[in-house]
Amino acid sequence: MEHLEFYILLLFVIIGSLVAVETKNLLSAVICIGAAGFGGSLMFLFLRAPDIAITQIVVEVLALVILIRVTISRDKTFISGDWELVGVLFSVGFLLIIFLAGTQVFDALPEFGSPSFIANNHGDTASGHYIQEGLSETGAANIVTSVILDYRAYDTLGEATVLFTSILGAVVILRKQSRNRLETEP
Amino acid sequence: MKGMTLIVKTISSWVKMLVFLFGIYIILFGHITPGGGFAGGVILACSYVLIMLAFGRDYTEENLSLKLASKLDCTGALLFIAIALVGFMYGGFSFFYNFIQQEYLAGKETAFKLISAGTIPLSNIAIGLKVGASLFLVLLMLSAFRPSDSSEKEN
Known part of the structure; x- marks a missing residue:
């Protein structure tokens, strides 16, 4: 059976997600989400995408810490x-x-593992152009970075804007001053 | 959140610098090795999360206050926009034009060196600053938020 490790990891992620949905204890649900995320990170690593794997595992750790330490310890843990x-x-x-x-x-998609976006390897498609000319045009050895910060930097700007706006909303809603003022006024 | 025991405090006071340094490495070498601004920024935030878990919230706020964190956040965002706009001025009205690479480094063999790729390392630094400061802000705001009793001291 080809790609056996993916099926094992996929099963692991599915079981983790199902347990996270079904369990009554909030803490075990959070831990199961973390397990599913680590399974996804391993899958990215097997697909030879170390950039995404690093980002996934780091964000997973931070999200788990925030969820467990800050949210769970101050909330009802049973649903x-x-x-x-x-x-x-x-x-x-x-x-x-x-x-x-x-x-x-999935019927319309090409076979798993075959490079679908570089059908002809002569740089005719956009991604073929990135792979062929990325180093000489941008000078970045890491081709993922050259795509997300040079060719597709406008997309990254939108992503940064989304993050900025969400943090702005969180800071405005959760600030301490307004809560104190609300409680001193009857 | 008064912090943990002496063992945890000692170990984390050693480990926090290594984590911070690793975050800086991931950001600065983002155009050569796997990583980049986002992952490095999250690692920087993780080092502050470690400090907050070990030493408590007040100690962390003395180190990096809320105002300074929000200023860093805005600085990163503005730096990223500024890189985009300078490229816009240089390169015939194309947004995010890699002006350093195209104008000054074109034709030179700079591949696999630290100073290469024009604006990409600068954008990495801007994004890393932004992401690290914003995720630190999230933790700070969420740990300040107490639904039931906000007059009581944190335990």
Whole structure:
């Protein structure tokens, strides 16, 4: 069986996500999300994408620390509630539709492991051009960096803007001064 | 959050510098080795998370206050925009034109050296500053946020 390690890791990630959804204890849910994230990081490493693997594992560690230390320790750690029939039926129906559409999409995709975006290796496509000319045009030895900070830097600017705006919202909502003022005024 | 025991404090006072240094390395060598601004910035934030977990919130705020962190955040964002706009001025109205590489380093054999790739290391530094400061701010804000009793001292 080819690509056996991917199937093992995929199974691990799926089991971790299912346990994270199903468990009643919030702490174990967070830990299962972390396990799924580490499985994803290992998959990136096997796909020879060390940039993404480093980012994934580092963000995972930070998110786990923030979730456990800051959120869990100050909140109720158990979720209560029962299944609702209508909601479950709707979700299963939506999942079925998405699954059927997904099988159509996967039929159209090329084989796993074959480089789909460099169909002809002469630099005709955009990604072929990046691979052929990236070092001479940008001077960066790491081709991922040359794509995200030179060819596609506008995309990175949007990403940075999203991060900036979300942090701005968090700081404005969670600031201490307004909370103190709210509590002193009756 | 008063901090942890003496063992944890001692170990983390040694380890925090190594983590910080590794973050700087990941940012500065982002155009040569795997890594880059985002991953390095998160590692910088992780070193401050380590300090906060070991020593408590007050000690961390003495080191890097909330105002300084938000200023660093804005500096990183503005630096990134400034790089884009300088490229815009130089290169015939194309946003993010790599002006240093195209105008001054073109044709020279600078590959695999630290000073190469024009604006890419500068953008890496800007993004690393921005991401590190913002993720530190998230932790600081979330640890300041107490839903039930904000008048009581932190335990």
